[in-house]
Amino acid sequence: MATNPSTYSPSQSSERKQLQQQRRRLFQETDWTRFDGRGFQQCRPAFLKTGAASAASGSAFAAFGATKVIVSVFGPRESKKAMLYSSTGRLNCNVSYTAFSTSIRGQSSDHKEYSSMLHKALEGAIILETFPKTTVDVFALVVESGGGDLPVIITCASLALADAGIMMYDLVSSVSVSCFGRNIVIDPTSEEEACQDGNLMITCMPARNEVTQVTLTGEWSTAKINEAMELCLDACSKLAEIMRSCLKEAASAPS
Amino acid sequence: MVGLSAGEKHFIYGGIAQDLRTDGRQRLHYRPISVEIGVIPQANGSSRVRLGATDVIVSIKAELGRPSSLHPDKGKVAIFIDCSPTAAPMFEGRGGEELSSELSLALQRCLLGGRSGAGAGIDLSSLVIVEGKVCWDLYIDGLVVSSDGNLLDALAAAIKVALCNTGIPKTTVNLGASPNDQPDVDVSDEEFLQFDTSGVPVIVTLTKVGRHYIVDATSEEESQMSSAVSISVNRHGQICGLTKRGGAGLDPSVILDMISVAKHVGEQLMSSLDSEIAAAEASAEDQ
């Protein structure tokens, strides 16, 4: 388990292995309760707030259970790289994890691809023609990683963009589901994600009923995919409602 | 970092000479400090310190490790600073690396003492569990959320506050059958020992602009500096570390003068920090 040769945690790793084995057996059964007491189709409570970083044009903070993310948006600013005139703007996304975001220090998974996935999720929603020749920078910082990181990052980034006043066709919200045998569990935590059989993540624009990004891993039957997608889309639209009320609240603050 | 015109630079320089800086402070005055503890629940200790518009978060994690063969009776401490792009777009990718490594090195120098381990702000021998075999490794991670000058002082203050908030889990050791066996260490989840922070120093950075030095420079004032000296002072008035930045040469008498100024300012900073920590702990208990 050691990522760094000079550290090791002897008793912790053997404990963890035991717990994992226990859980795997648990997940294979048909009926089990989730560790945080949620039902299979219940998402974590979402806490969203705009205006977290004062130096940025727009920013947002999202806390979904144990997953906490800050996103700041800078721009539109002049594109630093000398580029030919382009009639559309540029979007630049960057996702980084803090060293203390995971319980084992320094271990952060796959976040290099998260930057490009965030880009793909957002570029369909932003009206790039409104800021030609300039760049919008989106920086996401995962402060605490508790599972379902990428959906939370995408949701928080969309909120930060709306806070920054960038024109968008619609708010983007994202939800993921895990499958365990025959059960479909929405909004998994990191422990559940570690033992999942498959994962489906959907990013969509709820008011326009358009899906901007879909990723699927594992073995799924068509019926299960249908069920999972319906579940996700429903959760996405509810999440968008929460985002909307958060923005309305921020907009009615006195000036 | 925005450039300044000659007129603005002249104005700042004049203000410092007249003891009235652009935000109304005197030369040896710190910006208002605000302190929060326990901001990272999954860490052993954490803090967030705001010094004007500079905002930093420090998290401390303790993991079991092996002591180095040179010092079998001491634990290990590692300090890493990260400048996140949320502070400034130029920190994206490798942009913040130089600044991060410079800050990490300066903090290590000030807090970890000499090679023999003497004079360290953090008492490393309290981190050992089984001599030569098992000790605690402390990882101190600092994150710069927003930068408006004087990062070093803010980070050092945040580390001090985080250490006050740190609890090292109690351990029970079962020694193996033969002395060469790796002992089995049982880490308690319930009981924690508070870390002893009486020896942890604070850092006072004195920035020389023209003929005068100022404390707690904003990023505008930092762009004006000829040189800066960061002095680490502990509770007993002793100097625990010194780093000089900037290209201009300094007269040795100036450096000695700076040290005495730093001692005086460090005392005040230490006491205001202590009262902030007490207030933060009190409000944390209320919640």
Add this chain to the structure above:
Amino acid sequence: MTTMQRELRLSLNQTQRVRLQSALQQLEEMTSLASAITVVADTIPVNHEDSILKGHGTSDLNGEVVATLCGVVERVNKLVYVRAQRARYKPEVGDIIVGRVIEVAPKRWRLEINFSQDAVLMLSSMNLPDGLQRRRTAVDELNMRSIFVENDVICAEVRGFQHDGSLHLQARSQKYGKLERGMLLTVPAYLVKRRKQHFHHLENYGVDLILGSNGFIWVGEHVDMNGENHILADQVSREDMADKSCVGQVTQEVHERITPLEIRTHICRVANSVRVLSALGFNLTVEVIVDTVEASISLNTDIKDILAAEFYVQTAEREVQRRVSLSRKKG
């Protein structure tokens, strides 16, 4: 991570927090905005029978008018548009702005003005040092640096837009030009509304206050229209000569000397008042700024304490009083 409020970096104690909350709440009640706030992708209610023009911040979705920005819906005759409340600076011809030079290019200067793109000040839009009206020659081009160099702060007026949306500026009048002897503050652009006057000379304090519509605010020593400074008449003191010999970074011009302490205190007071007002999110007008400065003097607040928690809360309460008395006068 507990509370992160926009731009509020002060630690308030319990009573201060309560007072601030009540003051902000009263202000919220007074500004009746509840009507038409929209969020991205909210449908804007329109009467479909009228022919509606879809303006800024709206788009069409299945025949419905949908917002693409978060803000307030405004209707002017047949035009429906969304005005973002915390909008970026939206330039208009004739705006007075303050900018910083970032590049000296052939025949033009490029300025940064807190907008998505940089603005351009052509050499032909700038008065020549000798004051003559003549065609710019090649020698003038080479001497551009004698007028403005990088990082200079300049006050100018918006002349027009280029085809790609960036701005053209002009600085032909005596009141525009380089700004020295003071400091530049950056505030959100939506706090500075367009007024008749943007140049303010605060006579009691000897301070020049320029409220750039782009959110750059200049606070400095008063400089006459002719570019002369009355205090300049007192010549360079020996102390200044000694100071200069130690520092190589300051430009060594004979007539430059340090701002006197009294004016400096006024400049710092005005600057700190602007900072407090912008942190509270109040519109910046000369009256409010002068009010705040006078209040700080009458309360004997130390200049640096203007940025402290107590004065912050008091300023919010003062604003409530001001608006209450304004509304009483109206009706």
